[in-house]
Amino acid sequence: MxxxxxxxxxxxxxxxxxxxxxxxxxxxxxxxxxxxxxxxxxxxxxxxxxxxxxxxxxxxxxxxxxxxxxxxxxxxxxxxxxxxxxxxxxxxxxxxxxxxxxxxxxxxxxxxxxxxxxxxxxxxxxxxxxxxxxxxxxxxxxxxxxxxxxxxxxxxxxxxxxxxxxxxxxxxxxxxxxxxxxxxxxxxxxxxxxxxxxxxxxxxxxxRFDIFGFALLALAVSCFQIMLDRGQQLDWFDSWEVRIEAGVALAAAWMFIVHMVTGKHPMFDRELFANRNMITALFFMVVIGVIMFATMALLPPMLQRIWDYPVIDAGLLLAPRGVGVLATMWVAGQLMGKVDPRWLVGTGMAIAALSLWEMTQWSLGMDYRWIVISGAIQGLGMGLVFMPLNLTAFATLDPKYRTEGASLLNLFRSIGASAGISVVTTFLARNVQTSHSDLVGHITPFSLPSIDPSASERLAGAGDAVMAAIDAEINRQALMIAYLDDFKMMAIVTMLAVPLVIFLRRPGKPADGPQHMMME
CATH class of the missing domain: 1.20.1250.20 (MFS general substrate transporter like domains)
Structure with missing residues (x-):
């Protein structure tokens, strides 16, 4: 034998x-x-x-x-x-x-x-x-x-x-x-x-192909995506177009959920949604989509608009994120089977939240080193999350459901990315206006002499030119405040996702059933 x-x-x-x-x-x-x-x-x-x-x-x-x-x-x-x-x-x-x-x-x-x-x-x-x-x-x-x-x-x-x-x-x-x-x-x-x-x-x-379920899901996803793309341009729910798209997306999503529960041949096997690890991973994927894609949507224009970095330099300053991801993905691969993957996922999310919180301390006068450090730390966190989370999601799932499970994970990451980009872009535009209004209220031709007694003499000679320069700086300051507010919001969302790890089962435990995965 x-x-x-x-x-x-x-x-x-x-x-x-x-x-x-x-x-x-x-x-x-x-x-x-x-x-x-x-x-x-x-x-x-x-x-x-x-x-x-x-x-x-x-x-x-x-x-x-x-x-x-x-x-x-x-x-x-x-x-x-x-x-x-x-x-x-x-x-x-x-x-x-x-x-x-x-x-x-x-x-x-x-x-x-x-x-x-x-x-x-x-x-x-x-x-x-x-x-x-x-x-x-x-x-x-x-x-x-x-x-x-x-x-x-x-x-x-x-x-x-x-x-x-x-x-x-x-x-x-x-x-x-x-x-x-x-x-x-x-x-x-x-x-x-x-x-x-x-x-x-x-x-x-x-x-059998569930044409009705697919039509409902396609309608929900497409209306949701178009609403997100058009919302900022049309001032969101002040526009009837956005209201209709939101209503159709919500109605189609609700009908799809009902159909999944009651249909004889639903689009996705209900076994997927009975798996606790898979469901928890889907929620994590939404947050990962927000962190990864929304951050990448904010930073390139921020580096170019705030600090005047060229396109290539802005891209290079974002590269340390990739280095951090590579480093901790290798570490996570070595630790799998030796350390509970839930600890890796929770620690990675906490590190990502810390990096976003550090980004709320950025200032107009800082140099590139803080951009590199924050990016590397965020990469370290995301590298710890992604691979253990994917393995844990599939650990208790029958191999025949892997393709469907993978498509769901990718769909939820895409939805998280789209929603995240839309939300941070909207908050950025609105916070710029709010911050600009607040700053302008304190800086006028009448308030400047109380700040600097010599301002009246300089204004008398330069007038509009000086005020135009001051307004340009106020715009820059307001934009910086708006970016910092976005980072704070993403840090809070990321930290709130950390407790989700308690809903994950550890791979390889007998309670996971016959399809548990042997870990190295």
């Missing part, structure tokens, strides 16, 4: 889908993941150049970003059904091919209409890549290696949005904004070829 057969732990330590070239397949999967995640932020810095080239306005050019986000959010939920119906290998290959073709079309677009249509196609293809890549990384690795596999996958997910603005700025400055899309073509072809040769097929699991 073999040793493996007498050792139940060794016998259980087998990949769900064993492959011979696991290392090469991992490279191919990560290339697809990084290529897709970079496109969520790489085009942001090129928007002004696109606006001129495509003949768009400042308001309409944002649809280049919104169309991608909305299309991706709508398509993510059907990943599980498509993978079961047509095969995860076929869906993954089609997604990579579609993403490459759509990227090439975006690069040659000559009008805003064409760009929006091509970005919709790109967003649909991109929606399938993240859930499928996460599933493949778990399927091809035995339980003893899944912590390391999730660390590698998480590095691509977390570092991609940080590197996007840097790469996008460099390509735009040195070549053309179109290269933000063309850069995907050669890497995509290499990725497709490697996956065609190495990606294994999985058994099909045909099941």
């Amino acid at each position: 073999s040793a493996a057969s007498t050792n139940p732990v060794a016998a259980a330590d087998v990949a769900a889908t064993p492959v011979e070239q696991r290392g090469l397949l991992t490279i191919a999967v990560m290339l697809a993941t990084i290529m897709q995640i970079l496109d969520t932020t790489i085009a942001n810095v090129a928007l002004p150049h696109m606006q001129t080239s495509l003949g768009a306005t400042a308001d309409t050019v944002t649809w280049v970003l919104t169309s991608y986000i909305v299309a991706s959010a709508i398509a993510i939920p059907v990943t599980g059904w498509l993978a079961d119906r047509f095969g995860s290998r076929n869906l993954f290959l089609a997604a990579v091919a579609g993403f490459v073709i759509a990227s090439m079309l975006c690069g040659i677009a000559t009008s805003l209409g064409e760009m929006v249509i091509f970005r919709v196609f790109q967003g649909i293809a991109a929606a399938f890549i993240n859930p499928l890549s996460q599933t493949v990384m778990m399927d091809i690795n035995p339980p003893s290696r899944q912590a390391r596999a999730m660390a590698v996958w998480g590095m691509g997910i977390m570092v991609g949005p940080i590197l996007g603005p840097v790469l996008g700025g460099w390509l735009t400055d040195n070549f053309n904004w179109r290269w933000c899309f063309y850069v995907n073509v050669p890497f995509g072809i290499i990725t497709f070829a490697m996956m065609w040769l190495l990606l294994p097929a999985k058994p099909l699991r045909p099941r």
Whole structure:
């Protein structure tokens, strides 16, 4: 009798889908993941150049970003059904091919209409890549290696949005904004070829498609995303458009929940929502989306508007976040199985909250070192959270639900990112006005002499020019206060999420049921 057969732990330590070239397949999967995640932020810095080239306005050019986000959010939920119906290998290959073709079309677009249509196609293809890549990384690795596999996958997910603005700025400055899309073509072809040769097929699991549930969810997500994108421009609920979008989103979401509970063949298996780890991870994913994407939406313009850093320098100052993520993801991979992952998740969230609180102490006169330090600390925190949270979410879940679970996690992270960006942008705009009003009330031609007795003589000679300079400085101060208020709000939200760890079960405990995951 073999040793493996007498050792139940060794016998259980087998990949769900064993492959011979696991290392090469991992490279191919990560290339697809990084290529897709970079496109969520790489085009942001090129928007002004696109606006001129495509003949768009400042308001309409944002649809280049919104169309991608909305299309991706709508398509993510059907990943599980498509993978079961047509095969995860076929869906993954089609997604990579579609993403490459759509990227090439975006690069040659000559009008805003064409760009929006091509970005919709790109967003649909991109929606399938993240859930499928996460599933493949778990399927091809035995339980003893899944912590390391999730660390590698998480590095691509977390570092991609940080590197996007840097790469996008460099390509735009040195070549053309179109290269933000063309850069995907050669890497995509290499990725497709490697996956065609190495990606294994999985058994099909045909099941009925819940067209009614999908229609409700798509309606809820799309209306919610459009409401978030349009809200600030239309002054939110003062606009009937925003009210209608919010009402439709709320009604469709409520009907979808009722349908999930009562339907005979719901879109997602109800087993997913009976799993406590998965449900808790979904709430964490919303917060992670807010921290990661809302912070990255605030910082580049802040560095350029407040301290006048060039685009490339602003991107480089954000890079320490990626270094922090890489460092603690490696540490978390080593600690999994030795330390309760709930402690890692809770500690990481607390560190991220601390970094955001430190950012509330920033000042106009500080140098770049505090930006680097705060970013590195935030990266350290997020690196501790992401990989243990993903492993814990799947630890008590039957492997056949992995693709559906991964699509839900990605959907909730996307919703958190969209909502977070919208909320912080709205608070920023309103707090700038409030802070400016408060400051102006204390600085007038009549109050200046009480602050500085010589002000009257200087004003008599310069007059309007001096007041214009003072107003410019007040605007700068008000903007800084508004940014600090946003950081404080995000710090509070992050800290309030820490107690959620008590709802997580520790992987490997008998109470978790027969599908518990063996940890290294």
